[in-house]
Amino acid sequence: MVNDLIQRLKMEYSDELFEQLYRLYADRAIRTATAITGSPASAADVVQETFIRVYRNLESYDLSRPFDPWFNRILYNECNRYLKKHARVVPSEISEERDIPSENDTYDFDRHGEVYELVQRLDDQHRIPVILKYLNDVTEKDIANMMELNVNTVKSRLFKARKKLKEWMLQNRGGNQHGISMGRDPWDQEIEDGLKKGTDDAMRHKDEIWMAIKERIHSEQARRPAEAEIPFAPRESKGRRRSGRRAAGWxxxxxxxxxxxxxxxxxxxxxxxxxxxxxxxxxxxxxxxxxxxxxxxxxxxxxxxxxxxxxxxxxxxxxxxxxxxxxxxxxxxxxxxxxxxxxxxxxxxxxxxxxxxxxxxxxxxxxxxxxxxxxxxxxxxxxxxxxxxxxxxxxxxxxxxxxxxxxxxxxxxxxxxxxxxxxxxxxxxxxxxxxxxxxxxxxxxxxxxxxx
CATH class of the missing domain: 2.60.120.1690 (Jelly Rolls)
Structure with missing residues (x-):
């Protein structure tokens, strides 16, 4: 279905087709961006940039390759670009004792909200692989490719992060596993459910984000009348600004x-x-x-x-x-x-x-x-x-x-x-x-x- 959509978009762009592509990937994009940036508003900007970049690069996309890893990498790059501009204050080592919430800590959120907040306490090296794996279902191999790491490094970081999250959750619950989900590995399910619960609120912005994306695409098309007959023609780097970015004479x-x-x-x-x-x-x-x-x-x-x-x-x-x-x-x-x-x-x-x-x-x-x-x-x-x-x-x-x-x-x-x-x-x-x-x-x- 995805390849068919892209093939048709390559032939001729339409809002209807691109919206179908957006709807297929909006949920994962919004949830992932919210969890990584920590803000639904920032996530909305990241998701916009992600789909605008998809729009600009569909012409060069190789249909013989799977779409998901290509899309996930663009999404990760946009999240990473945001993080570089907005530093997070996090512990440098997840193994330090000061990272562990004290027994007197109180939380105003429910059990799954607790898990989401604990994931946010991890440093980015361990937090981002956890989000990509448990919220976006990205394979360890693809995470390694996206973050330019060895697969074993990704496995090690996931292991350490999961161990730390388990320690924190048990300590918050007095050392017992009361309330832990049953079925598949209970800790994996806890992390997945917690991340989804923590990003639920951001999903209400889905339609607004699409309208903003569509408006930006129309704006780009209006600025490129000479390229109108060439769908997704990449713009040459001649010192021209893209939409929404400030211009400077020199x-x-x-x-x-x-x-x-x-x-x-x-x-x-x-x-x-x-x-x-x-x-x-x-x-x-x-x-x-x-x-x-x-x-x-x-x-x-x-x-x-x-x-x-x-x-x-x-x-x-x-x-x-x-x-x-x-x-x-x-x-x-x-x-x-x-x-x-x-x-x-x-x-x-x-x-x-x-x-x-x-x-x-x-x-x-x-x-x-x-x-x-x-x-x-x-x-x-x-x-x-x-x-x-x-x-x-x-x-x-x-x-x-x-x-x-x-x-x-x-x-x-x-x-x-x-x-x-x-x-x-x-x-x-x-x-x-x-x-x-x-x-x-x-x-x-x-x-x-x-x-x-």
Whole structure:
């Protein structure tokens, strides 16, 4: 049924067909987003963004692949994007005694409401896998793929989270199992029922969310009359804003991309002088605070200049190597143990548009067990092509290759290749992602602008 809907939508969009798709997945999306964000209002925004992204990417969706994992990954990415912007205050370790409610704690919610609140006490590393498994029925393999983790890591986190929730529930009930559901594993049923109960209230917003999604789709269609006959044609990354996002005259792309595009109409020497002046606006170093593998980390990153761009690098961990046509950011001290796959990020440019470059890269990676390509808004606005090698996500050392392809402002594309291994996704993968947030283009695009 789902594939039939998508096939028909690919041929010709209609509100009726897309609403059918929405209704099929709205419940899981709203409940999951509510549980992860902790707020029905925030969940409504996340669900809107999820279905708008589905709308924009249906044209590139591969009908030979199952839809659910593809949809779940988009939903998770939108939830994760929300969490990065709105930090939660949670314990750093679920095993600490202070995490356990005291015997004197009182609760105003019923038994299932209690379970929901206890799940919310977990840190995100353990909370999110629990929500995905028990509320959205996502397999451990798919959770690992979505969170870029080893399957065994996901199993370990679920085991620890389930153990902690059981301890908390028993302590709240005086050490007995009074009221525990019977049938299948009672603790699994408790968690599932509790998560559903805790997200029931958000379901009343289902119709409002659909109306907002439909309005945004109509708004996008009205802004793209030239593309009206091409359903779901992806928008090129030319520095244009999407609906609902603020525009800025000198700043192009999304805030996450942070790409500075200079539009001046002087001769070559003044143009270069102006570009040099703009480069001076960037501080030579910047203090960066980020959370990696659940632990806050602070670094002082240094400004590095490449061809038509600048980027900040943590020189305590990485170094920049300029090669012929490629700038390579690699580990300052490489591990001596050859069990660890190579970790690096390469930056280059090609003379073709981003979509064409992304399609070529995706074709080159088809030998990998898992390959996917999507348009993205962050850390840059453009295309992301991601592949997992080895066993396809079952082993800790499976190589992960991620490409970001985006407009270089000169009729071509920047191509950023990141490589690390699965177990390092929350470490090196997150560091590379955050580096790209501080990737700034310093390119004169006047010729392109004048030609339009």
């Amino acid at each position: 700043i192009a792309g999304t805030a996450a991309a942070a790409a500075i595009v200079l539009t001046v109409s002087f001769q070559t020497a003044p143009v270069q002088a102006f570009i040099d002046q703009v480069k001076e606006w960037f501080a030579p170093q910047k203090t960066v605070e980020q959370e990696l593998e659940g632990t806050p980390e602070t670094s002082v990153d240094q400004l590095h200049e490449g061809a038509d761009y600048v980027i900040y690098i943590d020189e305590s961990r990485f170094k920049m190597v300029h090669e012929s046509g490629v700038d390579r950011i690699e580990l300052k001290e490489k591990p001596t143990d050859d069990r660890y796959p190579e970790v690096f990020m390469e930056i280059s440019q090609e003379g073709i548009d981003p979509k064409t470059a992304a399609d070529r890269i995706q074709a080159e990676l088809q030998a990998y067990p898992k390959v996917e390509s999507n348009s993205v808004d962050e850390p840059i606005q453009g295309w992301e092509v991601r592949a997992v090698g080895g066993t396809g996500g079952k082993e800790w050392d499976d190589p992960v290759i991620r490409y970001y392809v985006f407009d270089n402002g000169q009729g071509g594309s920047f191509v950023v290749k990141q490589q690390y291994f699965l177990e390092a996704s929350e470490g090196f993968g997150a560091r590379f992602h955050n580096m790209m947030k501080e990737f700034h283009i310093t390119t004169n695009t006047n010729a392109e602008s004048d030609s339009k």
